[in-house]
Amino acid sequence: MTMRAAMARLVYDAQAQIISGLEAIDGGAFYKDPWTYASGGGGLTGVLDDGAVIERGGVNVSEVRGPLTDRMIQVLAIDPERLGLDSHTATFYAVGISGVIHPRNPMAPTVHFNWRYFELESASGVATWWFGGGADLTPYYLDESDCVLFHQHQKAACDAVDAGLYGVLKPAADDYFYLPFRKEHRGVGGTFYMKRSDLPADAWYTLAEGGLGSILPSYGEILKKQSMRAYTDAQREWQLYRRGRYVEFNLVSDVGTQFGLASGGRTESILISMPRHAMWSYNREIIPGSPEAELMAVVTQPRTWVSASA
Amino acid sequence: MTMRAAMARLVYDAQAQIISGLEAIDGGAFYKDPWTYASGGGGLTGVLDDGAVIERGGVNVSEVRGPLTDRMIQVLAIDPERLGLDSHTATFYAVGISGVIHPRNPMAPTVHFNWRYFELESASGVATWWFGGGADLTPYYLDESDCVLFHQHQKAACDAVDAGLYGVLKPAADDYFYLPFRKEHRGVGGTFYMKRSDLPADAWYTLAEGGLGSILPSYGEILKKQSMRAYTDAQREWQLYRRGRYVEFNLVSDVGTQFGLASGGRTESILISMPRHAMWSYNREIIPGSPEAELMAVVTQPRTWVSASA
Numbered sequence: 021m022t023m024r025a026a027m028a029r030l031v032y033d034a035q036a037q038i039i040s041g042l043e044a045i046d047g048g049a050f051y052k053d054p055w056t057y058a059s060g061g062g063g064l065t066g067v068l069d070d071g072a073v074i075e076r077g078g079v080n081v082s083e084v085r086g087p088l089t090d091r092m093i094q095v096l097a098i099d100p101e102r103l104g105l106d107s108h109t110a111t112f113y114a115v116g117i118s119g120v121i122h123p124r125n126p127m128a129p130t131v132h133f134n135w136r137y138f139e140l141e142s143a144s145g146v147a148t149w150w151f152g153g154g155a156d157l158t159p160y161y162l163d164e165s166d167c168v169l170f171h172q173h174q175k176a177a178c179d180a181v182d183a184g185l186y187g188v189l190k191p192a193a194d195d196y197f198y199l200p201f202r203k204e205h206r207g208v209g210g211t212f213y214m215k216r217s218d219l220p221a222d223a224w225y226t227l228a229e230g231g232l233g234s235i236l237p238s239y240g241e242i243l244k245k246q247s248m249r250a251y252t253d254a255q256r257e258w259q260l261y262r263r264g265r266y267v268e269f270n271l272v273s274d275v276g277t278q279f280g281l282a283s284g285g286r287t288e289s290i291l292i293s294m295p296r297h298a299m300w301s302y303n304r305e306i307i308p309g310s311p312e313a314e315l316m317a318v319v320t321q322p323r324t325w326v327s328a329s330a
Numbered sequence: 331m332t333m334r335a336a337m338a339r340l341v342y343d344a345q346a347q348i349i350s351g352l353e354a355i356d357g358g359a360f361y362k363d364p365w366t367y368a369s370g371g372g373g374l375t376g377v378l379d380d381g382a383v384i385e386r387g388g389v390n391v392s393e394v395r396g397p398l399t400d401r402m403i404q405v406l407a408i409d410p411e412r413l414g415l416d417s418h419t420a421t422f423y424a425v426g427i428s429g430v431i432h433p434r435n436p437m438a439p440t441v442h443f444n445w446r447y448f449e450l451e452s453a454s455g456v457a458t459w460w461f462g463g464g465a466d467l468t469p470y471y472l473d474e475s476d477c478v479l480f481h482q483h484q485k486a487a488c489d490a491v492d493a494g495l496y497g498v499l500k501p502a503a504d505d506y507f508y509l510p511f512r513k514e515h516r517g518v519g520g521t522f523y524m525k526r527s528d529l530p531a532d533a534w535y536t537l538a539e540g541g542l543g544s545i546l547p548s549y550g551e552i553l554k555k556q557s558m559r560a561y562t563d564a565q566r567e568w569q570l571y572r573r574g575r576y577v578e579f580n581l582v583s584d585v586g587t588q589f590g591l592a593s594g595g596r597t598e599s600i601l602i603s604m605p606r607h608a609m610w611s612y613n614r615e616i617i618p619g620s621p622e623a624e625l626m627a628v629v630t631q632p633r634t635w636v637s638a639s640a
Contacts, residue, residue, distance in 0.1 A: 051612070067612045076610065201591040201600075264604065271581035272591065281511040281582065288613050290511075294574065296611065300386065300604035302361070302377045 023149070023221050024115060027137040028083050030225070031117035032064070034232040035081045038119065039066050041236040045244050046073040055286055059086030065289045070296065073128075073247045077121040078292030084285075085113040088140060091282045095275065098140070106142040113139040116153075117232065118276070120293040121243070122266075126259035128246035129159035129166060129207065130266065131239040132293065134276065135228035138215075150215040151224035154189060155231055156197050157239070158207030158266060160259040162315050164325075166242045167208045171325035173238035174211045177230030181223050187328035189213050194322040199269050205319045206269050214275070258312055260299035267298045333459070333531050334425060337447040338393050340535070341427035342374070344542040345391045348429065349376050351546040355554055356383040365596055369396030375599040380606065383438075383557045387431040388602030394595075395423040398450060401592045405585065408450070416452040423449040426463075427542065428586070430603040431553070432576075436569035438556035439469035439476060439517065440576065441549040442603065444586065445538035448525075460525040461534035464499060465541055466507050467549070468517030468576060470569040472625050474635075476552045477518045481635035483548035484521045487540030491533050497638035499523050504632040509579050515629045516579050524585070568622055570609035577608045 021029075039050045048071040056062035063082030068074045088110040093100060100107050116136025123130070135153035139146055157170045171190070178186035193212035198205050211231070216224060270277050270293050280290035306312050331339075349360045358381040366372035373392030378384050398420040403410060410417050426446025433440070445463035449456055467480045481500070488496035503522035508515050521541070526534060580587050580603050590600035616622050 053613070065612075069611045078612075201597045260607075267577060267608070268581060268601070271578060272588075278582075287511045291578075291610065292612065294610035296609060297570075298577075298608050300601065300606060301379050302375075302388075302602065303363070303598050 023137060023225065024083075024113065024139070026225060027115045027228070030229055030232070031081045031083075031115060031135070035064065035066060035079050035117055038232070038235055039079050041240050042068070042074060042077065042079070042121065042243075045240060045247075046071040048072060048074070050077075050079070055289070057082070057084040057086070057286070058284070059084075061085050063286070063289065065286070065292065067292055071124075073123060073125070073243065075122050075124040076292075076294070076296035077119070078289075079117070079119040080289050080292060081117050082285075082289070083115040085111060086283075088112050089283070092279065095279045095282050100140075103140065103147045104142075104144070105140060105147045106144070109143040110147075111141055113141070118293075119235070121239070122263065122295045123243055123247060125247045125249060126160045126251050126255045127163070127249040128243050129157050130263075130295075131170075131235070131243075132156055132158070133231065133235055135231055137224075137228075148217070149221065150217045151221070151228065152214045152216065153228055153231060154193055154210060154212035155235070156193050156207055156210035156212065158262075159315065160262050161255070161311050162208075162318055163246070166246070167323075167325045169242065170208075170210060170238045173234035174231065175326050175328075177227060177234050178211065180230050181227045182219065185227070186211065186326075190328065191322075197269065199265065199273060201272070202265065202268070203320065204265065204316075205322055206266065208318055208325065209322055257299065260295075260297050261301060261304060262315075263295040263298040264300045266293075266295060270294065333447060333535065334393075334423065334449070336535060337425045337538070340539055340542070341391045341425060341445070345374065345376060345389050345427055348542070348545055349389050351550050352378070352384065352387065352389070352431065352553075355550060355557075356381040358382060358384070360387075360389070363599075365599070367392070367394040367396070367596070368594070369394070371395050373596070373599065375596070375602065377602055381434075383433060383435070383553065385432050385434040386602075386604070386606035387429070388599070389427070389429040390599050390602060391427050392596075392599070393425040395421060396593075398422050399593070402589065405589045405592050413450065413457045414452075414454070415450060415457045416454070419453040420457075421451055423451070428603075429545070431549070432573065432605045433553055433557060435557045435559060436470045436561050436565045437473070437559040438553050439467050440573075440605075441545070441553075442466055442468070443541065443545055445541055447534075447538075458527070459531065460527045461531070461538065462524045462526065463538055463541060464503055464520060464522035465545070466503050466517055466520035466522065468572075469625065470572050471565070471621050472518075472628055473556070476556070477633075477635045479552065480518075480520060480548045483544035484541065485636050485638075487537060487544050488521065490540050491537045492529065495537070496521065496636075500638065501632075507579065509575065509583060511582070512575065512578070513630065514575065514626075515632055516576065518628055518635065519632060567609065570605075570607050571611060571614060572625075573605040573608040574610045576603075576605060580604065
């Protein structure tokens with residue numbers, strides 16, 4: 021089986037499994053929307069809007085191919101010449117899964133995960149390939165045990181591939197999920213990697229498989245537990261305000277979103293990462309010592325949630 | 331008086347006048363927040379959050395200067411060498427006013443306006459200057475008379491400078507306030523220009539002065555009238571959904587926002603353009619023949635609101 025075929029099977033299977041697990045938690049059903057991509061391939065968008073537990077969530081799979089455009093070259097920061105790609109015949113192939121779950125309850129964090137495989141080729145054959153992916157958690161109120169559980173699962177998926185990997189991918193997530201104009205990280209991080217081909221393709225496949233397998237046992241359990249908690253209108257408003265930051269990160273800083281929108285991707289599938297509701301207010305006051313201040317401390321100064329050594 | 335001093339006086343005076351007019355409509359008071367810019371200058375942010383008529387609005391003035399960074403060169407799309415700028419000593423100076431008013435009532439449109447003056451210089455003196463600006467209207471429900479009134483005032487400000495100007499700046503606004511990944515314009519447009527120095531500086535000053543003077547007689551009257559109208563929860567939801575598009579445009583496509591965030595501008599002042607509340611939902615259905623469909627028709631195909639000829 022080619023890596024294209026293996027990854028396509030992995031992401032479609034994982035999508036079905038994760039959606040099914042989330043539906044069991046929410047009680048509602050994801051809407052499944054298959055689509056095709058003009059220059060080749062397509063995808064399956066799975067979305068739950070206005071659910072009982074999940075306020076807005078999407079788990080999308082796509083497998084697309086097409087000509088490598090100038091805008092994509094720019095966004096991907098690649099040098100076609102150095103890669104031996106003939107710019108007139110160069111094409112890309114991308115397969116991946118991406119999910120974002122925004123719960124209704126402000127005590128429950130948002131999760132994002134994404135694993136993908138990419139090939140560039142021109143008339144002479146495959147010029148290069150890489151994997152990317154990771155998962156990160158964005159709480160609105162801090163529960164340290166959630167952060168530890170989530171990072172433990174991410175680390176276990178890394179450890180199955182390479183004992184040093186989590187120690188690299190965790191700080192990479194802290195660096196990537198960062199809003200420079202806010203001097204804030206998006207949440208409590210997780211793992212992140214882009215364009216990795218420095219281990220055999222099978223190793224990166226195993227990491228994607230392990231990461232995907234960890235979503236329900238980690239995030240699913242957190243979602244179930246936190247969604248039982250009571251909350252006030254003020255806590256809900258704080259959640260919506262922090263979701264404004266989520267919007268800012270995804271629209272201003274996220275390379276994946278920009279690549280998708282620039283490559284003529286399917287806008288409604290890409291922007292499934294947007295929350296159902298977000299809010300902005302000017303210079304919002306945060307009371308020192310409050311639970312809101314506790315969250316701000318952790319998004320302005322990343323923490324070690326599990327020891328990087330095995 | 332230098333153009334720097336003249337523009338600074340114009341924008342501070344206009345800010346006071348426009349805020350005062352909006353306060354008379356809303357009944358509430360704008361919060362005035364003066365700030366300083368690290369490398370020189372500062373500004374005055376005026377903001378009204380959660381008012382009776384204005385759900386979120388800001389009218390900001392800034393006058394800043396500092397070293398011309400690589401990121402700014404990139405965002406401004408300038409070639410320092412061609413402009414005779416010594417990249418080691420090059421500095422920028424920018425003075426401007428920018429306002430966005432998001433009303434609570436979905437029958438009332440959002441307005442944006444912005445006028446600014448820019449200089450680049452290096453050790454040898456001023457290398458180049460330009461003006462930019464314009465104003466545009468974003469309705470949630472279409473009232474053609476509002477669009478006509480707004481464009482008439484924009485055209486009158488243009489006509490006072492040059493009889494052909496509105497015929498250039500109106501289509502420029504249609505082009506600029508456009509979301510390619512949505513294939514939608516932001517609203518019903520207005521006027522827009524960037525980096526213009528092809529008329530004497532005094533002419534561009536006059537245009538800014540006329541444009542600023544037109545805000546209360548055009549938008550102020552529209553806001554007063556539309557805010558008296560009754561609306562349903564469903565209409566309010568449509569407004570919040572369309573405000574999601576406003577967020578998308580400003581964070582993904584707007585050069586001014588990107589320049590501001592990249593140049594280390596004051597984030598809370600720049601993002602005053604964000605609505606208080608925004609909403610996203612997947613593939614929202616629009617019923618043919620409905621008032622919502624009527625709005626979509628006008629944002630997907632720009633119209634002529636006033637004849638470009640005098």
